[in-house]
Amino acid sequence: PPRVGVLALQGGVREHARMLVGLGADVVPVRRADQLDALDALVLPGGESSTIDRLLRVLDLRDPLRAAIAQGLPVLGTCAGLILLADRIEDPAPGQQTLGVLDVTVRRNAFGRQADSSEETVATVLGPVRAAFIRAPLVVSVGEGVEVIARRGAEPTDTDAPIVGVRCGDVTGIAVHPELTGDATFHRALLGQAAVRRAG
Numbered sequence: 001p002p003r004v005g006v007l008a009l010q011g012g013v014r015e016h017a018r019m020l021v022g023l024g025a026d027v028v029p030v031r032r033a034d035q036l037d038a039l040d041a042l043v044l045p046g047g048e049s050s051t052i053d054r055l056l057r058v059l060d061l062r063d064p065l066r067a068a069i070a071q072g073l074p075v076l077g078t079c080a081g082l083i084l085l086a087d088r089i090e091d092p093a094p095g096q097q098t099l100g101v102l103d104v105t106v107r108r109n110a111f112g113r114q115a116d117s118s119e120e121t122v123a124t125v126l127g128p129v130r131a132a133f134i135r136a137p138l139v140v141s142v143g144e145g146v147e148v149i150a151r152r153g154a155e156p157t158d159t160d161a162p163i164v165g166v167r168c169g170d171v172t173g174i175a176v177h178p179e180l181t182g183d184a185t186f187h188r189a190l191l192g193q194a195a196v197r198r199a200g
């Protein structure tokens, strides 16, 4: 089975792990750089992006993670995970950095506070996906070569609708939490990318 890491420093680790196990993956909770080598894919969960960023740097995990992604490790970031992937944050917490592996700008907490959380169906290139918005980020701009794959609207092609999912190569970021609704669309896609990487 594919070996899929879930970055396990803070946030919604367990829900992703459960989902991936359900899809037949071997799941590795990643806390050290030496665990990255054996992975076929990686999930960066939601949580608090500034906290995960700080822990990544304290644990000397940031640079190895950047390198692994640059070398083609398929990665799915959800919510705070998307923020970590982004090149730019419009409104970073004091001192907050990112991995900077996806040419987009994000705005944190763009859809309101925790109390404004909602479960919705978002329009994606993989079809409608049921997912939760929890202090979700908005993608405010997208660089060349980055594909918009999800919008908070009826169609992923509706350019008036807010961008909530992006992809560039094997790097995918979505602003929402499908692991909380049990919608496995994006996890399945990640396992597909993992299989391609294994075969190559």
Ligand code: GLN
Binding pocket: 045, 046, 047, 048, 049, 050, 078, 079, 080, 081, 083, 108, 109, 134, 135, 136, 137
């Ligand atoms: N607002 C959070 C952040 O800035 C993300 C919230 C989430 O992951 N559910 O990291």
